[in-house]
Amino acid sequence: MGERIAIILAMGLGTYLLRAFPLLFAHRLSLGPRILRWFQFVSYAVIASFVWFGFTKGASPAGTMGFRVIALGLTILVAVRTKNALLGMAAGIAAVLILARVGS
Amino acid sequence: MSRDDLASFREGALAAIPVCVGFFAITVAFGIAAHATGLPAGEVLLMSAVVFAAPAQFPAIELLPLSGQAVQILLSTLFINFRFAVMSFALVPHLKRVRTGGLMVGAQLVTMSTFAVSFLRFQRRSDHDNFIYFLGVAIPSYACYLLGTVVGYHFGVRIPAGFDEGISLIFPAYLTALLAAELRERRSIVVVGVAFLATPVVETLVPGWGLLLNALVVATAAIGVEAWWESALPSS
Numbered sequence: 001m002g003e004r005i006a007i008i009l010a011m012g013l014g015t016y017l018l019r020a021f022p023l024l025f026a027h028r029l030s031l032g033p034r035i036l037r038w039f040q041f042v043s044y045a046v047i048a049s050f051v052w053f054g055f056t057k058g059a060s061p062a063g064t065m066g067f068r069v070i071a072l073g074l075t076i077l078v079a080v081r082t083k084n085a086l087l088g089m090a091a092g093i094a095a096v097l098i099l100a101r102v103g104s
Numbered sequence: 105m106s107r108d109d110l111a112s113f114r115e116g117a118l119a120a121i122p123v124c125v126g127f128f129a130i131t132v133a134f135g136i137a138a139h140a141t142g143l144p145a146g147e148v149l150l151m152s153a154v155v156f157a158a159p160a161q162f163p164a165i166e167l168l169p170l171s172g173q174a175v176q177i178l179l180s181t182l183f184i185n186f187r188f189a190v191m192s193f194a195l196v197p198h199l200k201r202v203r204t205g206g207l208m209v210g211a212q213l214v215t216m217s218t219f220a221v222s223f224l225r226f227q228r229r230s231d232h233d234n235f236i237y238f239l240g241v242a243i244p245s246y247a248c249y250l251l252g253t254v255v256g257y258h259f260g261v262r263i264p265a266g267f268d269e270g271i272s273l274i275f276p277a278y279l280t281a282l283l284a285a286e287l288r289e290r291r292s293i294v295v296v297g298v299a300f301l302a303t304p305v306v307e308t309l310v311p312g313w314g315l316l317l318n319a320l321v322v323a324t325a326a327i328g329v330e331a332w333w334e335s336a337l338p339s340s
Binding site: 051078086100 | 121122143147150151153154155156157160164168171174177178181182185186187188189190191192193194195196197199200204207208210211212214216219220223224227267269270272273274275276277278279280281282283284285286287292295296297298299300303304314315316318319320322323324326327330331
């Protein structure tokens with residue numbers, strides 16, 4: 001039991017250091033505009049990749065994937081038209097729930 | 105906390121509602137899985153509290169009951185969570201005025217979700233209240249994360265059939281909607297589109313690294329193209 005707790009605490013410490021080091025020390029570096037721009041692009045790309053994983057995880061290619069693609073399209077459409085992210089999300093989720101029910 | 109701070113915190117907390125729902129659903133599943141491995145409740149909750157990163161926690165609960173797995177667990181945790189270092193770097197320009205103590209506390213709350221919601225808001229409006237907004241997103245999310253772990257472990261609540269599909273899509277749909285509603289700059293839109301389409305390719309080539317490696321490659325390529333484009337333009 002003591003060994004498991006030590007492992008869990010070490011997991012937490014390692015993860016914390018990954019999170020904290022840049023926040024605590026990166027301000028000492030003078031980051032040029034090109035580096036800041038790169039971080040901006042990295043952030044957008046990470047979010048886009050995360051969306052891809054979120055939308056494809058657990059979906060079968062022939063079944064729910066089609067519903068999810070429609071939901072993704074509807075989410076973008078509603079969010080762009082209304083400029084409201086919550087409304088866009090609600091439209092996408094409602095679409096996938098309805099399509100899954102109709103399709104089953 | 106001033107009235108302005110409270111408003112910023114509330115704005116963050118409202119933006120965190122989809123994150124909370126997503127976190128709750130994920131950690132209920134984590135709690136159920138952890139209970140099945142026979143780990144005590146205190147250790148499971150401790151892991152959620154100190155690691156606060158489900159992708160690293162799921163493999164760890166499989167290995168923890170076995171002996172002699174410490175190195176493997178720790179290395180996989182560091183590799184899986186390396187993305188947090190990149191995210192923290194990206195937050196640095198927006199949290200310049202925050203004191204060291206605040207940053208030390210806030211650092212524990214950086215996750216993919218809390219980062220994404222905060223970062224997209226900072227792109228739209230970066231202000232003196234950035235850190236309060238971040239805490240508004242992160243603290244309720246953290247609470248939902250811990251609550252989901254407890255509920256999953258002790259009550260084994262399962263999501264009703266038919267709703268799991270919708271719940272699993274809440275956070276990806278929210279991020280998609282945030283990007284669609286907020287993103288205006290054409291080059292950033294191209295980066296988002298290319299990164300989205302390239303993810304399955306990179307994930308196939310280097311399984312398990314699709315998210316981070318893809319982002320680094322796409323962003324570096326984008327910076328290169330942007331620099332080339334600007335140097336190619338005739339100077340006025």
